Amino acid sequence: MIKVIEFVGKVSLFGFRVIFDLFHPPFEAGQIGRQLAEAGARSLPLVLASGFALGTVMTFHTRSTMMMFGAGAMIPTVQAIAFFIEIGPLVATLLIAGRVGSGIGAVLANMRATEQIDGIESLSIDSFKFLVVPRVVACVLALPLLTIFMDFAGLLGGFLSEYAASRISFHLFIVRAFAEVAWSNFIPPTLKTAVFGFIIGTVSTFFGYTTNKGAQGVGEAATNSVVVSSLLIILADVVLIKCIFFVFPENAL
Amino acid sequence: MNVETKAAVVFDCVSKSFGPKQVLRNVSFEVAAGQALCILGRSGTGKSVTLKLLISLLKPDQGKIWVDQQEVTRLKEAELSKVRRKMGFLFQDAALFDSLTLYENLALPLQRLTDKTHEDIDEIVDRVLGQVGLSNDKRKMPSELSGGMRKRAGLARALVLEPKILLADEPSSGLDRITAGEIDELLIQQKAEHQTTVIVVTHDVHGARRVGDRFAVFDKGDLVAYGSAAEVEQSENETARKLISEN
Numbered sequence: 001m002i003k004v005i006e007f008v009g010k011v012s013l014f015g016f017r018v019i020f021d022l023f024h025p026p027f028e029a030g031q032i033g034r035q036l037a038e039a040g041a042r043s044l045p046l047v048l049a050s051g052f053a054l055g056t057v058m059t060f061h062t063r064s065t066m067m068m069f070g071a072g073a074m075i076p077t078v079q080a081i082a083f084f085i086e087i088g089p090l091v092a093t094l095l096i097a098g099r100v101g102s103g104i105g106a107v108l109a110n111m112r113a114t115e116q117i118d119g120i121e122s123l124s125i126d127s128f129k130f131l132v133v134p135r136v137v138a139c140v141l142a143l144p145l146l147t148i149f150m151d152f153a154g155l156l157g158g159f160l161s162e163y164a165a166s167r168i169s170f171h172l173f174i175v176r177a178f179a180e181v182a183w184s185n186f187i188p189p190t191l192k193t194a195v196f197g198f199i200i201g202t203v204s205t206f207f208g209y210t211t212n213k214g215a216q217g218v219g220e221a222a223t224n225s226v227v228v229s230s231l232l233i234i235l236a237d238v239v240l241i242k243c244i245f246f247v248f249p250e251n252a253l
Numbered sequence: 254m255n256v257e258t259k260a261a262v263v264f265d266c267v268s269k270s271f272g273p274k275q276v277l278r279n280v281s282f283e284v285a286a287g288q289a290l291c292i293l294g295r296s297g298t299g300k301s302v303t304l305k306l307l308i309s310l311l312k313p314d315q316g317k318i319w320v321d322q323q324e325v326t327r328l329k330e331a332e333l334s335k336v337r338r339k340m341g342f343l344f345q346d347a348a349l350f351d352s353l354t355l356y357e358n359l360a361l362p363l364q365r366l367t368d369k370t371h372e373d374i375d376e377i378v379d380r381v382l383g384q385v386g387l388s389n390d391k392r393k394m395p396s397e398l399s400g401g402m403r404k405r406a407g408l409a410r411a412l413v414l415e416p417k418i419l420l421a422d423e424p425s426s427g428l429d430r431i432t433a434g435e436i437d438e439l440l441i442q443q444k445a446e447h448q449t450t451v452i453v454v455t456h457d458v459h460g461a462r463r464v465g466d467r468f469a470v471f472d473k474g475d476l477v478a479y480g481s482a483a484e485v486e487q488s489e490n491e492t493a494r495k496l497i498s499e500n
Contacts (some may be wrong), residue, residue, distance in 0.1 A: 026365075118310050119348035123339075123362040123414075124334040
């Protein structure tokens, strides 16, 4: 238990340092751009493919039940609300925790093991600002954008699946999909992924940057980055959903 | 320890432990500006730790360290950064940034720490790469370089800011004798042409004798001999005599 508290304390201090350094020059715009390409653009195919497949499968599963209750026309609505509120944000985040989180943990741990971080420090460059802050910022910025792509890829998959079953037109699918969707169903859940991005970035960089176990540390950092990030994301999701319900009570109905 | 002299580096009663293991015990020595010190010793006797203490990648548990007349053990990060700019560090495995090309590895400190224009940076990088014989390899990634080329590239990066003090951690380890000799030549050239203070950790006695003016021998965390090659050969410590011997 003491180790857990100690870990939470260390990661929290690490996260506060990221926030503090973020607002002090130099601002590392070039590094942020590089990391944004790595965390965002290179994750896009995975997110699009997963969203599309998930949307398709979800329609397969819900269709028979919905038809049984004579609610076939509601399939696009259910699909859209499910994706915007929870499936899109959470699945996109967990995918990024796996792909980007493990990558960040492994890369930084390898840089530590091969003295590259010492090399940066020896050149009078602040390695924390140069390596850690841009990666966290990139995760924070990339997650909401990837979530939007995930949402719409899911809808596209759902449409194609529904079209194959009922020949519904694209126009009608979209009209029905957005009939019950309010901005409060879309914006807060999408923006909460920025918090998830902060968790992925901070936890992954923490494990990679602070390891001191050589090659063994690389594997441990990669694994711990994914496991701890995913766990914290699910816990944070519960808290953030309650916060969203508090601010937008109509979403809780 | 007299720090009023023109010593480039002074170690004053420095101790360092990692957990229960004491790596350095009350180590004191100084290196005059423009001299080359070679640190010899068996593996795990604190030689590399000495270099990392010098550049403040590690902090001593006890004692004081002066670099270019400035006590560095209690400096804050911003002041430390200024002191580090006077030093170049060649790491044992070169520690090149593997996501950057050779050119970018050398240009990075110039872009970050100087006001030089893009053209000036190009010229400096080309010149330094020319010195180490890697002019034609600047677009290569570190993974495309051989062991000797990586060492030379690491040396080029250490020299790119024209340091007053050059630290080299086993510059010839893992290299054939000819390539090791080339690295030694570069260190000698740097000392002779730029009056750079050179501190080398090495197991290569032949190379050490070519490069070094003074020799420090470590054994189990203690500095057991210090002086010229002749003085260390006459040392009462058997390990020191064995390590400095070329036979």
